[in-house]
């Protein structure tokens with residue numbers, strides 16, 4: 020050993036004589052420098068931290084959220100971006116968020132499981148049948164006979180089935196958090212027992228299944244007809260109901276306001292004649308039988324929010340306040356009054372005009388127009404919209 024040490028010292032002296040720096044041997048004699056990135060990779064992962072601005076508190080299952088609606092909010096003052104899914108798990112094991120596709124069969128399976136798990140909170144009804152005879156389900160959270168009630172609705176358009184998944188997840192999470200969730204100054208239980216929330220997660224089951232499952236999902240007697248419709252070659256972009264009528268043009272409001280619409284059934288945009296379709300008729304009847312205090316129709320995509328439809332001055336000020344609060348929750352931009360002519364004349368417009376109550380079209384997701392919102396946007400859609408129904412119910416309690 021001594022011999023080696025002596026040789027080593029001799030070598031060092033020789034190197035010094037040759038002008039070499041001692042530093043060449045430093046990596047051998049000392050621990051490598053621990054860079055910040057190394058620390059990050061070797062440290063234990065931080066435990067999931069509840070999101071400070073959007074989400075539940077440290078107590079699992081308790082949601083405390085205080086939005087800061089402000090009429091003076093500037094376009095640049097957006098809420099903090101939502102956390103990644105690894106930071107804040109989404110409660111509930113029934114409605115899966117492993118996939119952004121959501122067929123009618125998956126919907127019905129989830130509804131059956133939710134009804135079995137939470138019969139004390141939920142009432143299942145059918146509001147009508149689609150053209151192809153599928154039951155259009157509605158789930159009421161709270162007492163259906165409560166005079167205070169609001170309506171949340173999804174998948175008017177076929178390729179926007181991510182909105183059905185969103186609405187079902189809202190329903191499941193509210194059930195999971197019914198006894199523990201807190202919104203502003205009230206528990207979920209207090210809010211929902213004062214204002215029932217009606218959920219119609221999939222208004223257009225025929226269109227959704229045609230979009231996801233193709234012609235095989237169409238009853239034999241309709242197959243030749245559907246197969247001849249323009250747009251059939253690109254089913255992933257299908258928007259209409261099963262027989263080629265765009266349900267969001269079928270509510271009759273603003274008839275003739277929009278030019279250049281298709282004049283025959285096809286995948287996108289043909290409005291039919293007012294309430295010609297059983298799906299839109301089902302919503303018409305539902306609203307006639309239930310005095311909803313507000314209505315939200317979920318669509319995709321664009322991360323924008325429609326709220327205006329020629330309200331009078333009083334109701335416009337009221338509805339703008341709702342819209343600003345929803346903007347505070349979601350971070351979505353409000354569509355300006357002057358842009359209203361570019362919107363589809365749809366369910367929310369009919370509801371505002373017919374009942375003079377607040378109505379909203381919320382366009383979730385960022386995908387490119389004409390394609391379903393991609394899976395990578397699903398969690399963002401969830402976090403942005405988790406509290407929308409409970410907020411709208413809370414509004415009617417205060």
Ligand SMILES: [Zn+2]
Nearest residue numbers: 176179318319
């Ligand atoms: Zn839509």
